[in-house]
Amino acid sequence: MSMRALRKLTYDPTLALTVLFIFGLLGLFIVYPLVQVFVTSLFYRGEFNPKYFLQFFRRTYLFRPLLNSLTVGALVAGIGTAIGFLFAYAVTRTDIPGKPLFRIIATFPVISPPFLLALAAILLLGNHGLITEYFKLRWDIYGLPGLVLTETLAYFPLAFMALEGVLASIDPALEESALDLGASKMRTFFRVTLPLAIPGIASALLLVFIRSLEDFGNPIVIQGKFQVLTVQAFLAITGMYNLPLGATLAIVLLIPTLLAFMLQRYWVGRRSFVTVTGRPSGAALRRTSPLGKTLLVGMLSLISGIILLLYGLVVYGSFTRLWGVDNSFTLENYRYVFSTGAEYLLDTLKIAGVAAPVGGILAVIIAYLVVRKKFPGRGLMDFLSMLSFAVPGTLVGLGYVLAFNKPPFRLTGTAAIIALVFIFRRMPVGIRDAVAMLQQIDPAIDEAATDLGGGLAATFRRIALPLIAPAFISGMTYIFVRCVTAISAVVFVVSAQWQLITVALLHEVDNADLSQAAAYGVVIILVVLAAILLM
Known part of the structure; x- marks a missing residue:
């Protein structure tokens, strides 16, 4: 050929x-x-x-940022995919009220700079944050907690968008058959719905993990003393003027992303998940129980409230004279912009x-x-x-x-x-x-x-x-x-x-x-x- x-x-x-x-x-x-x-x-x-490749695993200050990046990536991928799955499942497989609103909120972080959430977290929990100042806290958001919070909220929409299509394509007749055979709704979820969603879950995990691993904006703003590899590579080049070291760190950053990609292909490729057969199905989604609706709406409202609070703080902060010192109203910031x-x-x-x-x-x-x-x-x-x-x-x-x-x-x-x-x-x-x-x-x-x-x-x-x-x-x-x-x-x-x-x-x-x-x-x-x- x-x-x-x-x-x-x-x-x-x-x-x-x-x-x-x-x-x-x-x-x-x-x-x-x-x-x-x-x-x-x-x-x-x-x-x-290749001196820096040889030194990488011997020098803690070089190796530690990789471990930190992998830690953040794993936590963000796990939590972000779970939140994305929660939103996608509620929007596609239930009859809860407010689904259009939850869908909009779940995708809103996509249209803003990811590190804008890091800025919002600082406005709320930074050294002069609203909560920090009000409660006179000695703790702040910088470091691992801030990275996990901001990156999870920034990248869970990617998991939501990947999983929404997967869950929407699952034939409701499969779940109805399990229920008709006597399975409880919980057992049907774990034995039918969840296994069929594995391709989307694996894809979402991969996508969120890679995006977290390569994230630069959030760490440069909120990493504190918890150094990650992207920022260290940047500082090696712009601060130390050491191009070989910066290049080495960038190559090291590439390795886990490729390994994650190959793992995802192996995991998903060895199983079959065919649910669209071409045969018509008259089954419709069953009504969600009142308790289920309450729990889902409560969890989605909590997460949505956090997102709206953080973006609302950015809007509010843009009209203050000097955040944390003088919060009086002004338009000078927009005149400056x-x-x-x-x-x-x-x-x-x-x-x-x-x-x-x-x-x-x-x-x-x-x-x-x-x-x-x-x-x-x-x-x-x-x-x-x-x-x-x-x-x-x-x-x-x-x-x-x-x-x-x-x-x-x-x-x-x-x-x-x-x-x-x-x-x-x-x-x-x-x-x-x-x-x-x-x-x-x-x-x-x-x-x-x-x-x-x-x-x-x-x-x-x-x-x-x-x-x-x-x-x-x-x-x-x-x-x-x-x-x-x-x-x-x-x-x-x-x-x-x-x-x-x-x-x-x-x-x-x-x-x-x-x-x-x-x-x-x-x-x-x-x-x-x-x-x-x-x-």
């Missing part, structure tokens, strides 16, 4: 050039930066010397305005090639296009700094390098959306266009693109939102000429100007909401 596909490329120069162009982009902006990180970690002062911070906001919108459509178009082109065309290296293209999604943002950002700071690819200090980080780091979501939509469209439509003389470009532009327009729009929206809210990868590539509003927010937190930081956070949320409504 590969020879036939290769022969087809020779007869279709447009396809051949497109494939080569895409491989060139993936090689230059995904593979090349990662190679540069590996090379930097293995060479010291121009000579091969729209004067001093206006340049950061405009830079962010300009870069996001370029990265979003470019990333969206590249995503649908790659998806179209992978699903609809046969050519040598199709599987490799699919793998490379998804690679950056599995790589921690710290590693991606460092890779771009190392790869594009000298001719012939000197991009450091420009807007282009920031846009490229966004495009190739966030593009995989758009690719998966487009692939899923293309798999639902009959290939005969494309084949008919080709038989009538339509070339690759014409068929894609006039047939495929209109059919997968929703995937293009959703991918473009996702890239735009992440451009406005991201911090982990781009913190390495911003410059004095081009800054981002999330970096400005982080600077305000570093300077202890929490009221101004809160105002930046509110503006970011409003910009994201406006973008979602417009798109």
Whole structure:
């Protein structure tokens, strides 16, 4: 088949050039930066010397952050997936009141910078937090408790979204059959519903674990003395100016994420979970008992209340003069954001305005090639296009700094390098959306266009693109939102000429100007909401 596909490329120069162009982009902006990180970690002062790999397990100050990161990741993955499952189960498998509201609250943290919750936790439980000051507490939120709290609330929506579709697809007839055979509702849940949800649970655990492991924004704000690997890699580069050490720590960070991915594939792949058979089912969800409703609504209301409280504190804090010292009302923080911070906001919108459509178009082109065309290296293209999604943002950002700071690819200090980080780091979501939509469209439509003389470009532009327009729009929206809210990868590539509003927010937190930081956070949320409504 590969020879036939290769022969087809020779007869279709447009396809051949497109494939080569895409491989060139993936090689230059995904593979090349990662190679540069590996090379930097293995060479010291121009000579091969993996000294930091050799020292890593001998030096406590190097090894401890890895253990701390794994601890936080495991706790956040477990608790976050449990909360996500609770919300998803209540929304899809019960008849509790207020389900639309709970769904909105469960997804709200997705549209804000993840570390905005860390800022809110400081406003509530920091050294001058409302609760800390009111009760004269000597304890504060910094360290492991703060990291687990903020990352769990920031990333449990990912588990919720992964599990909602899985639980919604389970045929109620399976549970009804178990109940008709005499099983209690509790036994039916543990013996039928929960086992069928294992693929989603495993996927959610993996996703939340990786996102926690690579999180930079929350730890840099609230880690205190509980050091994690992402922050240590950043400080090694920006504080110690030790690129080999920073690269080594970034590579070490990659190892557990890949191991988690392989474990998830092994765990889920060895069992069958088919529930959609094509046969119609007239079964409907059974009514939830009054006690069950009370417990579910109570737990969901408690978690939702915490989320609303934290975001409400950010809004309240944005109108105070100096948090913890003078909480009187003022609009000066917003005047500051729209004067001093206006340049950061405009830079962010300009870069996001370029990265979003470019990333969206590249995503649908790659998806179209992978699903609809046969050519040598199709599987490799699919793998490379998804690679950056599995790589921690710290590693991606460092890779771009190392790869594009000298001719012939000197991009450091420009807007282009920031846009490229966004495009190739966030593009995989758009690719998966487009692939899923293309798999639902009959290939005969494309084949008919080709038989009538339509070339690759014409068929894609006039047939495929209109059919997968929703995937293009959703991918473009996702890239735009992440451009406005991201911090982990781009913190390495911003410059004095081009800054981002999330970096400005982080600077305000570093300077202890929490009221101004809160105002930046509110503006970011409003910009994201406006973008979602417009798109």
